[in-house]
Every structure is written in structure tokens, then in C-alpha cells.
Amino acid sequence: MTTDASATAARRPGEQVLSALGLGAPAPDPADASPHTFPGGGKWRTEIPSCEGPEALAVVLKESSRLDVPIHRISQGSGVWMLSDAEITEMVEATNERDIELCLFTGPRGTWDIGGSVRSDSRGAGLRARGHDAVAGCVEDAVRATELGVKCLLVADEGVLWTLHRARAAGIIPADTTLKVSALIGPVNPASYAVYERLGADSLNVPSDLTLDHLTEIRRVSAAPMDMYIEAPDDLGGYIRMYEVAELIRRGAPLYLKFGLSKAPGIYPWGTHLRDVTLDTARERVRRGRLALDLLARHGADGDMAPLGSRLPGPLNRFPTEA
Numbered sequence: 441m442t443t444d445a446s447a448t449a450a451r452r453p454g455e456q457v458l459s460a461l462g463l464g465a466p467a468p469d470p471a472d473a474s475p476h477t478f479p480g481g482g483k484w485r486t487e488i489p490s491c492e493g494p495e496a497l498a499v500v501l502k503e504s505s506r507l508d509v510p511i512h513r514i515s516q517g518s519g520v521w522m523l524s525d526a527e528i529t530e531m532v533e534a535t536n537e538r539d540i541e542l543c544l545f546t547g548p549r550g551t552w553d554i555g556g557s558v559r560s561d562s563r564g565a566g567l568r569a570r571g572h573d574a575v576a577g578c579v580e581d582a583v584r585a586t587e588l589g590v591k592c593l594l595v596a597d598e599g600v601l602w603t604l605h606r607a608r609a610a611g612i613i614p615a616d617t618t619l620k621v622s623a624l625i626g627p628v629n630p631a632s633y634a635v636y637e638r639l640g641a642d643s644l645n646v647p648s649d650l651t652l653d654h655l656t657e658i659r660r661v662s663a664a665p666m667d668m669y670i671e672a673p674d675d676l677g678g679y680i681r682m683y684e685v686a687e688l689i690r691r692g693a694p695l696y697l698k699f700g701l702s703k704a705p706g707i708y709p710w711g712t713h714l715r716d717v718t719l720d721t722a723r724e725r726v727r728r729g730r731l732a733l734d735l736l737a738r739h740g741a742d743g744d745m746a747p748l749g750s751r752l753p754g755p756l757n758r759f760p761t762e763a
Contacts, residue, residue: 450686450739450740450741451739451740452465452468452686452687452739453683453735453739468687468690472652472653472656472690472691473690473691474655474656474659474690474691474692474693474694475659476659476663476693476694477693477694477744477746478665478694478746478750478753478754479750479752479753479754480746480747480750481744481746481747482694482744482745482746482747482750483689483693483694483695483744483745483746484689484693484694484695484696484697484744484745484746485512485513485665485694485695485696485697485745485746485750486509486510486511486512486513486696486697486698486699486729486733486745487511487512487513487514487515487667487696487697487698487699488500488504488511488513488514488515488699488722488725488726488729489514489515489517489669489698489699489700489725490515490516490517490673490700490701490707490708490718490721490722490725491514491515491516491722492516492517492518492522492707492708492710492718492722493516493523493527493531493710493718494527494530494531494534495715495718495719496718496719496722497514497531497534497535498534499719499722499723500514500722500723500725500726501534501538503722503723503726503727504726504729507726507727507729507730508730509726509729509730509733510733510745510748511538511540511748512540512541512696512746512748512749512750512751513540513541513542513543513592513696513751514535514540514541514542514543515542515543515544515545515592515594515620516531516542516543516544516545516594517545517594517707517708517710518545518707518708518709518710519544519545519546519547519548519549519581519709520544520545520546520547520581520582520584520585520590521547521548521577521581522709522710522711523544525584525588528544528585528588528589528590529588529589532588532589532590533589536589539748539749540749541591541592541618541751542590542591542592543590543592543593543594543618543620544581544585544590544592544593544594545593545594545595545596545622546578546579546581546582546585546593546594546595546596546600546604547569547574547575547577547578547579547580547581547582547600548569548570548573548574548577548578549567549568549569549574549596549597552709553570553574567596567597567622567624567625568596568597568598568599568625569596569597569599569600575597575599575600575603578595578597578600578603578604579600579603579604579607581593582604582607582613582617583612583613586613586614586617591614591616591617591618591751592617592618592619592620592751593617593618593619593620594620594621594622595619595620595621595622596621596622596624596625597625598625598636598639601619601621601636601639601640601641602639602640602759604617604619604640605619605639605640605758605761606640606761608640609761610761616752618642618643618751618752618753619640619641619642620641620642620643620644620645620667621636621641621643621644621645622645623645623646623647623648623667623669623672623676624676626644626645626646626647627644627646627658628646628647628650628654629654629657629658630657630658630660630661630662631661633646633658633661633662633664634661634662634757636664637662637664637756637757637758638757638758638759639758639759640758641664642664642665642752642753642756643664643665643666643667643696643753644664644665644666644667645666645667645668645669645698646658646666646667646668647676647677648668648669648670648672648676648677648679648681649677649679650668652684652687652688652691655688655691655692656691658692659691659692659693662757663694663754663756664753664756665694665695665696665753666692666694666695666696667695667696667698668681668688668692668695668696668697668698669698669699669700670682670685670688670697670698670699670700670728670732671699671700671701671702671728671732672700672702673700673701673702673704673706674702674703674704675706676700678702678703679702680702682731682732682735683735685697685732685735685736685741686735686736686739686741689741689744693744694746694753697729697732699725699726699728699729699732700725700728701721701724701725701728704717704721704724705717705721707721
């Protein structure tokens with residue numbers, strides 16, 4: 441895989457054949473392209489999600505080496521509270537050895553709470569932290585995880601995001617901790633995207649059904665890194681957008697290519713009773729990543745990957761943390 445400047449000969453899927461048949465598409469509009477990159481260069485990074493513990497992590501690392509899939513970030517979905525200190529430490533050490541960012545989910549969430557509204561037709565407040573105690577649980581998770589060496593925290597509530605950003609600014613958690621917004625509350629318009637950035641988000645998972653024009657609209661107001669499932673789990677729609685990867689990068693950079701998996705059982709909250717499916721799906725997520733990267737290479741669009749080991753988002757816009 442090339443990682444230098446983006447190839448000028450990049451082509452769109454089927455372009456040569458369709459043009460020969462008189463079915464060619466208009467040339468891409470340069471005005472649609474994102475002007476932003478990651479700090480240190482590069483337009484895209486990679487993420488393997490749903491890596492729920494040390495054993496799944498070992499599978500992901502082994503498979504990524506076998507298939508030559510570069511990884512910038514590995515994330516977990518069940519939560520800090522579902523892992524022991526020893527398990528977190530093992531995951532931190534394993535990812536540090538490979539210079540990969542480890543991201544763990546914080547605290548209680550509404551879908552697991554006692555409130556009935558999330559099971560109504562409207563889904564109530566969804567994953568958001570219900571009440572003071574749920575926010576406190578998220579903060580407890582954040583402090584514990586960062587004390588054990590975790591450098592990225594996944595959040596699903598605006599108040600938790602703002603609280604952890606303020607804690608970061610105050611030195612309560614390390615200043616280089618990154619905060620990632622969950623796909624389950626991801627913004628769907630440029631105004632909300634900009635608000636999440638100002639609340640402290642360092643990367644924002646947007647829903648995988650956003651159009652290419654939506655990505656361009658967001659990039660006109662914010663340079664905060666964007667995460668997108670190239671293949672989304674079924675509970676997020678099951679969308680598969682592999683043939684669009686090059687255009688997603690062109691429109692959405694700086695972009696994390698997130699390799700999810702459709703048609704797979706849910707594994708949150710994870711436990712050893714779900715061991716086999718967790719390991720099998722972890723392995724397959726890496727293979728899906730290889731397929732997406734092969735498509736990029738086939739179309740001559742695999743340049744401009746951010747350097748491995750890079751993780752920080754660069755300067756972003758924030759609300760003042762002091763009243």
C-alpha cells in the first residue's frame with residue numbers, strides 16, 4: 441500500500457468501461473473536496489471497532505499482521521466497567537507495543553438503564569446518561585481508564601463529553617486524552633457537528649447513511665476528524681459503502697475508515713458467554729478492512745494515509761471551559 445501523496449491517476453469504480461459505453465459520470469467537482477488533513481499529514485486513518493477484550497485484541501493484531509491491514513485505532517463498545525484492571529492493562533500494553541490508539545467506552549448508558557422510554561417507539565433519550573449517577577459513572581470510568589494508560593475515551597452523551605473536556609482542561613485526566621463521539625448519537629448536520637467539536641470532541645462518528653453532499657457540508661464548517669463505518673452493524677443500518685471509500689475520503693477528510701460488520705449478532709455488553717462470536721467477528725472485521733483497502737489500491741486512491749502511530753486531532757474550536 442502506498443502512503444505518499446495521493447495519486448493523480450485515481451479513478452472511480454467502473455469508470456473506463458462506462459465511459460466507453462457512453463455512460464460516464466461527470467468529473468468530480470474540486471469544490472466538493474475537503475481541504476483538511478490530519479496533523480502531520482494524511483487524509484485517512486483506520487479503526488477496528490468492537491474489540492471487547494484482550495483475547496479479541498490479540499485476534500485483531502494477529503489478523504492485521506497476516507493481512508497487512510494498517511491500524512491507527514482499536515475501539516471497544518461494552519465499556520470500561522466491563523473490563524478488569526488487569527484486562528485493561530493488557531490491552532494498553534499490547535496496543536502501545538504497536539503504537540495503536542486504544543479507545544474504551546465510558547460508563548452507563550440509557551439503553552441499559554432502568555428507564556422505560558428507550559424501549560418505547562420513540563427510543564426516548566437513547567444512549568445518553570440518565571441522571572447525575574450515570575454521569576458520575578462515566579467520569580469514574582474515564583478516570584480509571586486514563587490512570588491505567590488508556591488515551592482515548594468513547595462517549596455517548598453531550599453532558600459527559602463537556603464534563604470530560606473540562607476535566608481534561610483542568611488536568612484531572614491527561615491533556616492528551618482524546619474524546620470520541622459514538623455513532624449512536626453522531627451528528628447529522630454541520631451545525632450539530634460544530635457544536636460537538638466545541639464541546640470537546642476530537643473525533644465524531646457520523647451515521648453511515650449521510651450522503652456525500654452531507655460530508656462536504658460538514659467540512660465547510662469543521663476540520664474535526666470524522667469517523668465513519670464503511671460497513672455498519674445492523675443496528676446502525678447495515679450499510680456497506682466499500683465502493684465509495686475513495687470519495688468518502690475526498691469529501692470527508694480527515695476521516696477514520698471504520699470497519700464494522702453487518703449480519704453479525706450483537707455482542708454488547710460482552711462476556712465470555714459470547715466468546716466464539718466475538719473472536720470470529722473480530723477476525724472478520726480485519727478482513728473487511730483488507731477488502732476496502734484493496735479497493736482503494738485498485739482505484740489508485742490509496743495514497744494519503746496518515747502515518748501509523750498518529751492519533752492527535754490537531755487544533756480544534758472549543759467553547760471556553762471557564763464561566
